[in-house]
Amino acid sequence: MALSTEPRDGRSLTVTSGELTGALGDSVTVLPVVVALGALTSASLPHVLLLFGAFQVVWGVVYGLPLSVEPMKALAGLAIAGTISYAELAAAGLLAGAALLVAGRTGALARLERYVGEPVVRGVQLAVALLLARAGFDLGVADPALALAAACLVTVVAVAGHRRAAALVVLGAGGVLALAATGVPTPTLPALRPFPAGLPRLSTGAVEGAAAQLAMTVGNAAVATSLLCSDLFDADVAADDLASSMGATCLVAVPLGGLPMCHGSGGLAGKYAFGARTGGANLVLGALYVGAALAVGLVAAFPMAVLGVLLLLVAVQLVLSARETGMPLLTLVVGVVGLLWNVGAAFVLGLAAWLVLTRGSY
Template sequence: MAYSFRSSTGSDLEFSAGELTGALGDSVTVLPLIVALGATTSVSLPHVLIGFGVFQIVWGLYYGLPLSVEPMKALIGLAIVGTLSYAELAAAGLVAGGVLLAVGHLGLVGRLQRVVGEPVIRGVQLAVGLLLLEAAVDLSLGNLPVAAGGLAVVGLLAIVGYRQASVLVVLGLGGVAAVATAGVPTPAIPEIGVFPAGSPSITAAALEGTVAQLGMTVGNAAIATALLCGDLYDRDVSADDLSTSMGVTCLAAIPFGGVPMCHGSGGLAGKYAFGARTGGANVLLGIGYLALALVATGALLAAFPMAVLGVLLVVVALELARAAFEPITGRRALAVVLGVGIIGLAVNVGVAFVLGTIAFWLLSQRS
């Protein structure tokens, strides 16, 4: 059974089994990352979930499409591994939001993409994936039997054709273990306040992370997502419009405890693959996030098995690394991707991004 409504842009919103399964397809990378962020930083997980819930609904209603709303992976990954504090993460998100709003309004997204170059952006993805993999190994070593069990579950489900769903299964098992330890949480509405987890702090590390993230966001969350809207849904959504909406999301959510968020081609493709065809998937997922925010207590998060978290980060890290190499062809482009990834792991992502951009420009001049 399906129910249909009309969005603000004149598109139909459908509520059906396909929209529900499609919504789950977008949560595969969102939930592991924000649970990991909640477990490793001072972020307030209920406020983060509220941010995701609200803006899933907002952009689903506005665009009438199952657009993804996901964490800015470079910034979130750097926070999880300890390179950025929560205060620096919040500052980086606000700066990124301001830049995205400005470049989207001025129609500069395409120009920014051409300056940076796709191999550099993919290299940043690889660097973040390697950093997450390093953190995953550290977390898994705390309880090897649990980590091995989690990896076995992921591997088994991947073999039988449920690779993406395996992440949600492992996350669910970790949640069950946390409830068994901490007890069933009592639903509570999070308090509303400005910067509930701490005030933002602009530092060199925050600015470096912002620059690296903007390269990924422009390429994947704006340009690639705009192309997919046409390919999958036959809808003309401009990259500049998507940049503007991402800027609005960050500037509106972060002061109230949210984290840097963006759209993404992977999340949009995931929703489509799992059956979502309208913004109804966003509404359903947004309601789910808001409901989860009511029970995401600190005690429950503290009881979540860290080794299971390590397994989740392994899966996310490998997915980022796979996405980094998939569209790259040519030895020069591959060299830039590998160089940025390795320097990002060994030094930091900001330095890798700058050096990669310079290298890409020099190689382009020789073509």
């Protein structure tokens, strides 16, 4: 299946004030996760940001839509929580990328979706949210006064009617504190070389993480995003095309030091809500990410307590998504098992339970 590069359905590339604010809307959940990975793992943040910028531009041009390019949150959450190492994250990203590319090219995604129930996907989201919340709490208690101040700032911004912007405001405040501690960093471009943060390590945890991520990606980043493209932009974007582009992104980005990335429906909705209507938002955001890659020295000085509050905000967003389930008890069980045991086992057990409960209905 060839991925068309010709704009259709009225797709276009324009740069307006709406595209600028829409670009910021997509960064609400992306930047906290990326900053956390740079601070808590061996990920090379300059490479991560540079590749985020590059693929924002690539898929904005290819699709002519403000398509989201964001971290694969299940894998990112596991790495942030310390459940898997960065080397295992890289291996899982390559596994997930290969699976998505094969599924997309063979048109298999629509068939696979029937066998992965939404309650199980929501349970994986809940498990990742709980792991992120625990990691955020652990970071916050190290400096409770600063964490409380950041939480108060979130509350003030939310009460003022800007709930979605709260994460950006807190991220900016943390950046100001880091700037005060380090001064203005010297802009430097990272050297592009294979696996700058270390070679991938294939393990049971990497395989389980890839399986859990694929469960989320099929529903949230492929099928749901395809539907949103139709609903919001009247654009015909097949889920299998999205799977192909996500697979290609992972297989190119991870060896160059980037993160496993996907087209999240939440990021697309965020861009639209903030005014984006074309792929021009991706051009803007790509430039912003490249600029951030040049000033990445601030990350080392970013206050960990503020980062903990940001992780809690990301966790809350995932919990809100997890609530949209047809089987709340199954979703809850998968989430709790993922927290107390591991996400891979929770996914397998949840999938088995869902297949038994819905036997013959798919």
